[in-house]
Amino acid sequence: MSIPVLAARDIHKSYGRGATRFDALKGVSVDIQQGESVAIVGKSGSGKSTLMHLLALLDNPTTGSVELSGRDASGLSGRVVNQTRNETFGFVFQQFFLTPNTSVLDNVTLPLQIAGIGGAERKRRGMAVLEQLDLADKARNKATDLSGGQKQRVVIARALVNNPSVIFADEPTGNLDSATGKVVEDILFSLQEEKGITLIIVTHDEDLAARCDRRVYIRDGLITDSLHAVPAATAATIATAQEVRA
């Protein structure tokens, strides 16, 4: 088996200390292969976002380790971690986090700006990705003036603009009606198919989870189940009951 692009090795994460100490993750191990789509499923407060943040190197586990292409991330310098998050990862957070009073284009090209890419190149790539998401006509609008569905697409555009190899999406359809949610899902899965992007999707929506190659169930900080979907071609016709246990 190839080296997983990301792996969690028995990670624990606790918040606070003393009486208010709370163990959000209590020993989670998971391997994520390049090009795979993984759903992290669980109830609210189960620790999904916490796990995603740890895998995305946004936070450090209390114990255990996160491995990036087989290397322990705790050994990496801050600069390398920043560069990885900037160039290799794309983020869709649970909230939109759009900068108010700033144009859609500027919001979308933020990762490129952080990377130090020049204005003309930024604009070209930003417009290309907005085109892809049917938002080219909104490029000059203020980000805060868009509808919820449009904002979600802007957020996805921002996650894509730097051509990442891993996209982390926390409830990407949570704020959307089912039709718009479907559009956003289609965008994400077509990217996975066309560009071989690794998708890590946090959701409590079973239908969305079912479209992923693998579902990781988490409850009270522990992984309870990990299911592999049957190949995508047959998945549509075969009921979920026929899925194979990993």
Next chain:
Amino acid sequence: MNAFDLIRSAVKNSLRSKTRTILTVLSIFIGAFTLTLTSGVGTGINQYIDTTVASIGADDVITVTKAAEDGTDGPVEYDPTAVAVDSPNSPPGAPGFSLIALTTDDLDSIGAIDGVLSVQPQLSVSPDYVQVADGTAYEANVGSFIPGMELDLAAGAEPDAASSDYEVAVPVSFVTPLGFTDDAAALGAMLTLAITDVTGTQSELRATIVGVSEEGLAGSTAFTANKVLTEALYDAQSGGLSESSKDSYAQAVVRFDPTGAEADLTTLKSDLSDLGYTGTTVEDQIGSFKAVIDGIVLVLNAFAVIALLAAGFGIVNTLLMSVQERTREIGLMKAMGLGGGKIFGLFSLEAVFIGLMGSALGVGVGMLAGMGANAVLADTLLADLPGLTLVAFDPAALATIILVVMGLAFLAGTIPALRAARQDPIESLRYE
């Protein structure tokens, strides 16, 4: 993020909350404006003093007087040897100034002091009129030309101190009245000076016009005569005076070697005071005046700096609010890989930009206000002091003000900028 984007973002961010930024800029503006004006006044007055000193000139000259003993408080006893009223050399414009006249003996003993190159009594002459050929006669003041002095010349040359011919420089305002078509036409012409002695005998002297002097403060409207002419005028004026009156002077001018060490001058002065004389250089007279001006300007500047310090806290406050408001944005940028150093740079640049706006505005408006004040004052309060621009601007001083304010803003910005740089991205993203 590259440098250009950092600056652009910082500028954009500072303009995001306009009211708040304007208020902070205003508080800096007040400080910078005040500092511009106070230092402008300092520069203006000192510049004026410097040009005046240059035209009085003679940095190798000590004016020597014999001061009356002034050891006791209260009324000064009458001293029959204090300056003779009939001496033509009583110091002008110094009433109640108790001086003992210098005699030829005094001059000899001063001349004997080590380091004294020459000693000359200061002669004051007041001719009745000046005239060219048979033209109109005008009243005039005549001053003596001391080598080392710099005449601000409109044409020609300075009177030659070493020459044995009578030479004179005429003020520019006399050129036309004396019947010359222009400044150059006056050069080489003969000027008649008439002077009367105590017995009422008027004599006339003829001098060559060698230069035309601009009307500075010191040059003013006086004719400048060379040494031989001054002495000749003095002799003519002293006819009928007793020998002791003629040979008593309020002041003497001592020359020394100006290239020598500072200590030489100090010894020379203490030698003079040991003999009971007081020696003052032009530096001394102007220097103490300058020290007073500098002191006043320093106090005024201190007030402006206090205003700027207050403005510095305004910057801290503004940026802390800005950091607070943009917690999530900072978190997002950090999550997307922007390093803490760049975040620090972003906020401190914002502070520096606010500082730049405030100080540039303050300096700009300060300069306008200063020029306005100059224009108004030149015709009113300061009309009697031509050549004095009350508020003058030294580019280096103005640049310093702007740089200092920007530096102060940077320092003020470090507190909020550090806070922003240290923010934990996850905590920031959770911030509601």
